[in-house]
Amino acid sequence: MSQLVASSSVTRGTLLTMLPFASALAIAGLGQTLVVMQGGIDLSIAGGLSLYVVIVTKYPAGVNGRLWPAIGIAVGAAIVAGLLNGFLIGRMRLNPIVATLGTNALLFGAVLWYSAGIPTTTTARLSKVGGGLWLGIPIPVYIAVVATAFVTVVVKLTAAGRRFEGVGANATSAFTAGIQVRRYAGGAYVWAQLLYCLAGIVHASIVNQPTAYEGNNYLLPSVAAVVLGGTSLLGGRGNLIATAVAALFLSQLDQFVLALGVSYASRTLVQAGALAVGVAIYTIDWRGIARRAFPRRAATLAPT
Amino acid sequence: MFQWRRGAMLMVALGCIAVMVSAASSSARTDAVPSWCGPKKITLGLTDGFGGNSWRLVTTASARDEAAKCPSVKSLSYADGQGNTQKAISDIQGMVAKGVNALVVFPDAGKAILPALTSAYKAGVVTVPYRVTPGGKAGVNYNVFVDTPFVNAGVDWGKWILQVLPKGGNVLMLSGPQGNSQGLEENKGLHRVLDPTHKYKFIGAQPFEVTNWDPSLTQKVLSADIAKYPKIDVIVSDFGPSLVGALPEFTKSGRTIPALATSDGNVLGCFWQKNHAKNPTFKLFTVSTQNDHARLAIDWAVALATGGKKPATTHFPALTFENSITGKPHPVECRPNLPGDIYLSAELPAAVQAKLVKK
Numbered sequence: 131m132s133q134l135v136a137s138s139s140v141t142r143g144t145l146l147t148m149l150p151f152a153s154a155l156a157i158a159g160l161g162q163t164l165v166v167m168q169g170g171i172d173l174s175i176a177g178g179l180s181l182y183v184v185i186v187t188k189y190p191a192g193v194n195g196r197l198w199p200a201i202g203i204a205v206g207a208a209i210v211a212g213l214l215n216g217f218l219i220g221r222m223r224l225n226p227i228v229a230t231l232g233t234n235a236l237l238f239g240a241v242l243w244y245s246a247g248i249p250t251t252t253t254a255r256l257s258k259v260g261g262g263l264w265l266g267i268p269i270p271v272y273i274a275v276v277a278t279a280f281v282t283v284v285v286k287l288t289a290a291g292r293r294f295e296g297v298g299a300n301a302t303s304a305f306t307a308g309i310q311v312r313r314y315a316g317g318a319y320v321w322a323q324l325l326y327c328l329a330g331i332v333h334a335s336i337v338n339q340p341t342a343y344e345g346n347n348y349l350l351p352s353v354a355a356v357v358l359g360g361t362s363l364l365g366g367r368g369n370l371i372a373t374a375v376a377a378l379f380l381s382q383l384d385q386f387v388l389a390l391g392v393s394y395a396s397r398t399l400v401q402a403g404a405l406a407v408g409v410a411i412y413t414i415d416w417r418g419i420a421r422r423a424f425p426r427r428a429a430t431l432a433p434t
Numbered sequence: 435m436f437q438w439r440r441g442a443m444l445m446v447a448l449g450c451i452a453v454m455v456s457a458a459s460s461s462a463r464t465d466a467v468p469s470w471c472g473p474k475k476i477t478l479g480l481t482d483g484f485g486g487n488s489w490r491l492v493t494t495a496s497a498r499d500e501a502a503k504c505p506s507v508k509s510l511s512y513a514d515g516q517g518n519t520q521k522a523i524s525d526i527q528g529m530v531a532k533g534v535n536a537l538v539v540f541p542d543a544g545k546a547i548l549p550a551l552t553s554a555y556k557a558g559v560v561t562v563p564y565r566v567t568p569g570g571k572a573g574v575n576y577n578v579f580v581d582t583p584f585v586n587a588g589v590d591w592g593k594w595i596l597q598v599l600p601k602g603g604n605v606l607m608l609s610g611p612q613g614n615s616q617g618l619e620e621n622k623g624l625h626r627v628l629d630p631t632h633k634y635k636f637i638g639a640q641p642f643e644v645t646n647w648d649p650s651l652t653q654k655v656l657s658a659d660i661a662k663y664p665k666i667d668v669i670v671s672d673f674g675p676s677l678v679g680a681l682p683e684f685t686k687s688g689r690t691i692p693a694l695a696t697s698d699g700n701v702l703g704c705f706w707q708k709n710h711a712k713n714p715t716f717k718l719f720t721v722s723t724q725n726d727h728a729r730l731a732i733d734w735a736v737a738l739a740t741g742g743k744k745p746a747t748t749h750f751p752a753l754t755f756e757n758s759i760t761g762k763p764h765p766v767e768c769r770p771n772l773p774g775d776i777y778l779s780a781e782l783p784a785a786v787q788a789k790l791v792k793k
Contacts, residue, residue, distance in 0.1 A: 143687030147657035151650070191792065192773070248488045248791060251774040261682060336652045338679030339701065339774070342486060347650065363589055366537075388658035394612045394644040 140303030144385055150260055152381035153274035154332040156374040158348045159355035160281050161325030163373045166356050167285075167298040169320045169365025170219060170226035175326050176299060177237025178211050179345030182330030184241050187250040187340060194255040201331060208327035211237060220316020230319075234349055245342045252334050260335025270332045276330060278374045281321075285370065294318070299366040351380055358408050379408070437551045464682055470733040471504030472740030476536055478510045478732075479529035479559075483522045483542025483566075485514030488775035488791050489723065490540075495790050496782050497538065497728035505739045521544040528549040529559075536560035536730045536739035541568040544615075551576045560739040564731035564750075567615065577738055578748055580731040584672075586752035587721045588623020591670050591695035594719040596629060598693050598759065602633025603667030606659060608652065609642040610673070617642050637663050649676045656680040660687050667715075668693040675699030675721060675774070681709075691716040696753045697723040700784075701774030703767045706758065718766055722753040722779035729781065755779040 165172040182204040188202035216361060218229040252260075262269045270287060285291035297304040297314040305311045329348070334340050357363065358379065359372035383404050387397045451597045456539030480497055482490060493703055494512060501507045513529065522543055527550060529537050537554055541547040541563045548568045552575040555561040564580040572578050595605065605623065609617025621641040629632040638659050645652040661665065671677055674696035684691045691713040696702070698720035706718045727750040753777075756766045767778045776787040 140626060141661040141687075143683060144657050145659040147653060148685050151654070242486075245489070246486070248491060248775065303653060333650075334596065336679075339649050339675060341648065344650065382789065385654060385658060388655055389662055391639065391662065 139146070144389065146263075147383050148334040148385045150268045150270040150332070151384075152378045153268070154269035154329045154336065155348065155351055155355060155381055156274045157277050157325055157332060158352045158371040159359070160277060160370055161322035161329070161353040163356050163359065163361055164281070164285075164318045164325070164369055164382065165226070165322045166353075166361050166363060167365060167368035168315045169298060169301075170230075171353065171363070172215070172230050172316065173227065173320065173323050173349065174211065174215060174230040174234040174237055175322075176345040177217075177234040177241065178208065178323055178326045179330045179333070179348050180241045180343055181207060181211075181237050181244070181345075182327045182343045184245045184250075184342055186256065186334050187252050187254045188245050188255045190256075191250060192253055195255050197253055197255055200317050204295035204327050204331065205324065207240075208323040209320060212323035212398075213316075215319035215323070216316025219319065220312045234335045239412065241342055248342065251339050252337070254399045256331070256335045257338055258335075260300050260337075270336065273328070273332055274374065275323065278371060281325070284364045285368070295367055298368070317403035350367040352379070354405055355380055376408075380405075451539060456500065457727040466503075468503055469734075469743040470737035470745055472737065472742030473506060473507055474740045475506050476736070477532075477534050478507050478674055478735065478739075479513075479523065479532070479534035479537040480510060480732075481515065481529060481537070482515045482540045483519070483547070484517040486516065489725065489777070492583045492777055492780055492782060492787050493540075493725045493728045495786070496725050496780060497732050500729040500732040501783055503741075504736050504740070506742075507736060515542065517542070520548060520644050523610055523700045524548045526554055528626045530554045530557050534559060536735040537562070538728070538735045539563045539568075540728075543565050544631065545569040548575055560733040560735055562731050562738075565727055571696075578734050579751060580727070580748050582724060582727055582750040583752060584619035585623040585626075586696075587672070588620035588625075588670075589627055590623075590721055590752060590754050591620070591628025591719065594695055594757070595624075595634070595668055595670075595693070596631070598717050598719075599634075599667055602631065602635075603763065604635050604637045604663065604665050606663070606669050607636065607642040607672075608637045608645050608649045608655065608671040608677075610645065610647040612644045616672060619698065620670075625668060633743055637666065645676070646674075647673045647676055649679050652676050653680040653683065657683040657687075660684060660689070664694050668695060670694075671696045673697060674702040674723075678702055678705045678774075681705065684713075690714065693717040693719075695719045697721055698767075698777060699723065699774070700767075700769055700772060700776045700778055702755065703778065704770055704774065705770045706766050710758065718758040719754070720756040720766075720779075722755045723777050724753070725751060725777055725780035726750070731766050753779070 155166060156266060157181065162175060164174055185204040185207060186200045189203060210264035215230055215233050218224045219226050259269050293309050294314050297311050301311050333344055355373050355376040358376035359369050361368040383401060387400045454591060478501055498510060505684035515525055526539060537559050544566055548570045551561050551568055553561060555576050558584050561576040562574055562580060565582060570576065607621060618641060618657060643655050645655055669692055670702055678701050681691050691709060692715050710716045730745060730750045735746045736742060754763055756764050758766050769784055772784055772788045772790045775791050776784055778784055
């Protein structure tokens with residue numbers, strides 16, 4: 131499709147730019163998928179991702195040696211944020227939208243406190259990861275593939291993962307089966323924050339001088355990737371690989387509308403239209419609509 | 435009658451002498467005090483629509499530095515609107531309620547701020563908006579608007595392009611959000627210089643590519659344009675440092691970085707020094723990013739409130755800064771041991787800026 135309408139959107143140079151962004155979005159989307167599988171939604175991705183980007187750029191302040199400690203601090207922060215979300219939603223039974231919105235505000239508070247809103251240039255070592263190629267493919271792609279494979283294997287092939295899916299599908303029956311429902315429901319938020327943290331590190335490595343508010347660029351696309359990937363917002367089974375593919379689709383869509391060379395206003399419209407169509411394919415009950423629109427078969431079955 | 439007139443002239447002459455003597459003695463007495471600083475003691479307020487980037491930080495620090503030159507300014511309070519128009523308005527109202535005598539405002543939200551400015555002005559506070567036009571009129575809605583002719587930056591870039599690409603070429607312009615007045619004005623200046631030659635073609639979205647001054651969007655936009663246009667001869671951008679992450683896209687596509695007409699920043703200067711040898715087409719020209727614009731606004735506010743001498747102009751000039759070809763007014767500057775997010779064109783010393791940014 132991209133090749134036909136705007137062939138410049140699939141040249142090597144453009145793909146090399148698009149793929150790292152798609153990888154970061156895919157990783158963030160995995161986190162969001164885990165939460166959505168538990169019937170929740172995580173709005174704190176914006177604040178969380180911004181915070182991790184700020185920590186891995188500001189703490190090292192250009193010194194390569196301080197990169198690992200910075201990543202350690204970011205992971206620590208991610209665990210704290212995830213535990214807070216997990217506690218509020220898993221244990222206190224708060225509505226996920228309200229709870230994660232609150233956590234989001236706290237995380238943005240931390241961003242402003244730590245950085246005063248000022249961007250810092252990424253360290254040379256980190257930007258080598260984001261800008262580097264291995265066998266002609268950007269390194270972030272490998273990171274995203276490994277992350278997707280890892281999360282898929284854990285969720286689909288381990289006993290804990292199966293229980294996790296079970297809790298999301300039907301918490302009551304999982305509870306009667308003796309599964310600690312709260313722990314799984316809350317744990318999803320911790321794993322999600324850890325994945326956002328990884329996405330944040332990847333994002334910081336791609337953008338040389340990230341702003342203090344990079345997470346905002348991930349809030350809606352991460353949810354869109356989950357929905358496009360076919361995971362129901364009501365919870366239950368999640369399709370992690372599909373989320374990653376949807377992230378790729380969304381990023382390519384971004385690049386595609388840029389390559390179309392249309393005005394900024396139409397660019398946004400094209401994006402919204404494509405997204406609506408994509409989501410509609412999965413979520414609308416087309417068979418039901420067809421049945422109601424052409425009720426012939428039903429009529430013949432009706433007793434007369 | 436004649437005598438009366440003579441007497442009057444004598445009086446005038448004596449008066450003049452008295453004024454001159456007193457002026458001379460006062461200037462001798464307070465040597466370091468600038469002329470815009472009058473004798474009346476005041477408190478000063480400074481509000482920002484959005485304070486969250488290094489440019490704003492250096493600009494605010496420049497404003498504080500300027501106010502500190504005048505001993506009549508007893509205190510300066512600062513409020514950051516954090517990109518929230520509602521907060522920016524209540525910040526202004528808060529300053530008036532606090533009883534500041536003069537208020538300098540960066541009205542990011544433009545006309546939305548005008549009612550707050552007007553009520554501050556009507557409450558008797560010396561009100562000086564600067565840089566972004568809030569609409570309204572001086573003397574009706576505020577005392578004076580200290581602007582800068584963005585069109586001149588476009589003219590300066592255009593003139594440099596004439597020198598560096600005398601045979602013509604493809605020009606790609608990047609600016610912030612869609613329809614921002616700064617970008618539109620700069621674009622006008624650029625067209626004014628380049629159009630009469632009929633040798634330059636403007637490529638990409640018109641009047642400019644929208645980047646929201648966001649580094650990640652800039653990166654995406656630029657890579658789309660690189661793929662689309664096999665020949666980009668010069669890039670014009672009003673936020674140079676945001677290009678540092680995006681320019682390597684040329685190298686990734688196997689092309690050399692083209693000439694760049696933009697605004698200054700330490701990170702950009704250092705990027706040029708590292709890459710220009712490998713990219714012979716990468717020539718750089720910058721205009722000052724104008725952190726010192728805030729100084730002129732402070733001068734005006736303090737002059738009006740303390741009874742000092744008004745500055746000569748309400749326009750802060752567009753100043754050229756670096757030119758990699760002629761080295762005039764400056765060669766490309768880089769301080770590798772200082773942070774990338776400082777602006778060497780500002781009056782505030784680089785080391786002071788570095789401390790601010792690192793804090």
